[in-house]
Amino acid sequence: MEEQKVLVTGGAGFIGYHLCKKLSTITNNLTIYDDLSSGKLENVTDVSSANFVKGDILDLKTLYSLPKQDLIYHLAAQVVVPYSMENPLIDFETNAKGTVCVLEKARKDDAKVVFASSAAVYGNPSVFPTPETYGFHPFSCYGLSKVVGEEYCQMYREQYGLDVVITRFANVYGLRCHGVIHDFLDKLAKNPDKLEIIGTGKQSRDFVHVSDVVEALLTVGDADKFNGETYNLGIGKTINIIELSQLILTILGLQNRTVVTTTNQSWQGDVTKIWFDNSKAKKELNWIPQVTLEDSIKEVIADRKISI
Numbered sequence: 001m002e003e004q005k006v007l008v009t010g011g012a013g014f015i016g017y018h019l020c021k022k023l024s025t026i027t028n029n030l031t032i033y034d035d036l037s038s039g040k041l042e043n044v045t046d047v048s049s050a051n052f053v054k055g056d057i058l059d060l061k062t063l064y065s066l067p068k069q070d071l072i073y074h075l076a077a078q079v080v081v082p083y084s085m086e087n088p089l090i091d092f093e094t095n096a097k098g099t100v101c102v103l104e105k106a107r108k109d110d111a112k113v114v115f116a117s118s119a120a121v122y123g124n125p126s127v128f129p130t131p132e133t134y135g136f137h138p139f140s141c142y143g144l145s146k147v148v149g150e151e152y153c154q155m156y157r158e159q160y161g162l163d164v165v166i167t168r169f170a171n172v173y174g175l176r177c178h179g180v181i182h183d184f185l186d187k188l189a190k191n192p193d194k195l196e197i198i199g200t201g202k203q204s205r206d207f208v209h210v211s212d213v214v215e216a217l218l219t220v221g222d223a224d225k226f227n228g229e230t231y232n233l234g235i236g237k238t239i240n241i242i243e244l245s246q247l248i249l250t251i252l253g254l255q256n257r258t259v260v261t262t263t264n265q266s267w268q269g270d271v272t273k274i275w276f277d278n279s280k281a282k283k284e285l286n287w288i289p290q291v292t293l294e295d296s297i298k299e300v301i302a303d304r305k306i307s308i
């Protein structure tokens with residue numbers, strides 16, 4: 001990959017930052033493309049060797065003005081499920097049409113594309129752990145826009161001969177993440193005596209550490225043999241949000257102090273359980289997720305210097 005020109009859309013976001021940090025140690029030709037709508041400038045400045053272009057993936061003119069690329073990691077997206085239910089058109093524009101724009105840039109350059117898809121394409125599965133072959137059953141506009149993105153990737157592979165790999169992420173977490181673990185820690189830092197869970201608390205998730213996801217992204221980006229394949233990237237275990245809160249409280253020594261309540265109301269598009277079958281990634285990518293949920297929560301607590 002050293003000689004390749006690599007573009008990361010959404011490189012100022014959470015996963016994009018960790019991917020770019022690693023890529024910057026491998027290639028000198030790294031470009032981050034991001035409109036900073038939810039991404040952070042510090043995620044870009046902390047990858048000092050990368051070339052940063054502030055731009056919208058829907059803006060083909062700016063995309064085309066970038067140098068010819070060899071490999072494109074397409075991560076830029078609208079990522080919030082409830083927002084997608086309230087704003088289906090914006091979600092569609094960014095995730096579906098935006099993906100076609102990135103594919104057009106790839107077609108022009110004959111670049112390989114690695115697409116960041118999601119567990120949301122499975123909706124509320126009836127098969128656990130859920131394999132890649134379960135098929136598309138989206139339950140939210142976000143899930144549907146990711147299905148459309150995947151289908152366009154495959155269409156560009158079949159019709160234009162583009163090299164494409166689909167990676168479906170479970171719940172990715174780690175430093176600089178947004179999401180439930182950080183929300184709990186924020187709430188507990190403010191008031192360690194009570195913790196309110198949004199939703200029923202019974203919804204369960206497959207949490208995978210961002211460094212493990214980055215390893216898989218590097219593997220699929222680096223070889224031709226994964227062309228056309230789809231990979232589930234999850235730890236292959238599931239934990240419900242009440243159990244997650246108990247784990248965090250135990251790590252913080254708050255298990256006998258904090259009163260946990262739930263709003264008992266899930267939101268539109270929320271799914272009950274995510275639990276990935278990751279055996280295909282393990283076998284074909286030689287992928288062995290390394291980081292446990294407990295270790296990673298400790299890492300986040302240490303990083304944020306939380307003491308209660």
Ligand SMILES: NC(=O)c1ccc[n+]([C@@H]2O[C@H](COP(=O)([O-])OP(=O)(O)OC[C@H]3O[C@@H](n4cnc5c(N)ncnc54)[C@H](O)[C@@H]3O)[C@@H](O)[C@H]2O)c1
Nearest residue numbers: 010012013014015035036037038039056057076077169172
């Ligand atoms: N974090 C997870 O648990 C998770 C799970 C499944 C899938 N994914 C997918 O992984 C990818 C990265 O997610 P993340 O968690 O890092 O989210 P993020 O919000 O931190 O990153 C998304 C980035 O895309 C940028 N962006 C949004 N719209 C854009 C546009 N029109 N043009 C240019 N840039 C734009 C944002 O500014 C942001 O930097 C997304 O495609 C997301 O759907 C993430």
